[in-house]
Amino acid sequence: MLFEPDRHEPLREIAWDEAAARTCIQAILRDAVDCFSAQGIWPAHPLDRSSTDGRDDLYLGASGTLWALNHLASNEDFAGMKAELADINQAWLARVERDDEPGLLSAGSGSLLLRAMLEGIEPVAKDLVRHIDANSDSPVLEFMWGSPGTMTAAAWLFEQTGNDIWADRFRRDARRLWDRLEFVEEAGCHLWVQHLYGRVAPFLGAVHGFAGNAFAVIHGWALLSPVERSRWSERIGESLRATAIVGDGEANWPQSIGRHRPGRHSLLLQHCHGAPGIVTCLAGFPDSSIDDLLSAAGELTWRAGPLTKGPGLCHGTAGNGYALLKFYRRTGEPLWLERARHFAMHAIAQLEQDKALHGQARYPLWTGDPGVAIYLANCIAGSDKFPTMDEFFSP
Numbered sequence: 001m002l003f004e005p006d007r008h009e010p011l012r013e014i015a016w017d018e019a020a021a022r023t024c025i026q027a028i029l030r031d032a033v034d035c036f037s038a039q040g041i042w043p044a045h046p047l048d049r050s051s052t053d054g055r056d057d058l059y060l061g062a063s064g065t066l067w068a069l070n071h072l073a074s075n076e077d078f079a080g081m082k083a084e085l086a087d088i089n090q091a092w093l094a095r096v097e098r099d100d101e102p103g104l105l106s107a108g109s110g111s112l113l114l115r116a117m118l119e120g121i122e123p124v125a126k127d128l129v130r131h132i133d134a135n136s137d138s139p140v141l142e143f144m145w146g147s148p149g150t151m152t153a154a155a156w157l158f159e160q161t162g163n164d165i166w167a168d169r170f171r172r173d174a175r176r177l178w179d180r181l182e183f184v185e186e187a188g189c190h191l192w193v194q195h196l197y198g199r200v201a202p203f204l205g206a207v208h209g210f211a212g213n214a215f216a217v218i219h220g221w222a223l224l225s226p227v228e229r230s231r232w233s234e235r236i237g238e239s240l241r242a243t244a245i246v247g248d249g250e251a252n253w254p255q256s257i258g259r260h261r262p263g264r265h266s267l268l269l270q271h272c273h274g275a276p277g278i279v280t281c282l283a284g285f286p287d288s289s290i291d292d293l294l295s296a297a298g299e300l301t302w303r304a305g306p307l308t309k310g311p312g313l314c315h316g317t318a319g320n321g322y323a324l325l326k327f328y329r330r331t332g333e334p335l336w337l338e339r340a341r342h343f344a345m346h347a348i349a350q351l352e353q354d355k356a357l358h359g360q361a362r363y364p365l366w367t368g369d370p371g372v373a374i375y376l377a378n379c380i381a382g383s384d385k386f387p388t389m390d391e392f393f394s395p
Helices: 018-034 062-073 076-095 108-119 122-135 147-161 164-179 210-219 226-243 275-282 291-304 317-331 334-358 369-381
Strands: 182-184 189-191 194-196 199-201 245-247 250-252
Touching (some): 018 369, 062 108, 122 147, 147 210, 291 317
Antiparallel strands (some): 182 189
């Protein structure tokens, strides 16, 4: 088996309904606005409670929720929320404390970027420079905490400003990332070895491993020299192919190679570990040499069906659905958009079921309802922009 069937559930046969998707997005926005508290931010969900208390980061904290609400309100269909969000933004800005940990998703860089989005880049530029520089040599070597996340932030900042201080930092960190690739005998290819949570292992996934790091490089591809692009293209393609587990036209990747974190050896199929995240991170790869692997990974994601853990991004149905949207945008084949929309309708049903079970919404971007809302908006538009990875500054 290329995945563990008990982690998945049959896809509900619910026809795509754009009006239902819009209604669900509006309900998520409305509930989040109504339940905001300047003192407590948003109520913690039972499934997140041990992790969310007092957090302001992008992954589980208030910064991610606020980013999602502002991002959705930039869409003219939901722009009516902008006035209410302005008050919430100001309340958050007044209470949030500076976090000197530099990680993008789970520490201070994400909150600084949200400040930049709300107040402008200049007031926080020096702090952002300090965070990106502090993370440049981090041994973590993954997207959530390490330099691949903050070098992606540098690329976003260059896109917004055209200022070379950001481009130079992206190039510096891309060079350092290249220098820290290691040949891993068990894999027969070059990988990064993550020093994470007190453990050392070469991970492959989108949040903690090879795919997330490759995504950071691909995101800033235009900032690299032709020679750098050529060697990166060859190395990424080789490593992706060497680590794939392929069978019957489908493909998946293990969480890590050889050395595993305790309890982290299951063959997962979700955004953070496994084929869906690999597709989402590598769909922007600049040539077609890995298209067979991406297609095989998409087929497995579709066949396995939605995840039992719920509708969210990191390890839920919406996160897996992004792999289908990504392959739709890469190939232009309508079948992949149709499949992504089937996952969207299932995610709506899961969201309603979970809310009835727990008696409340789930507010973090990466595990909760805001991430589902953004996935639904992408399904409506036929877009594929994964939150706080593909873009940060909304139009």
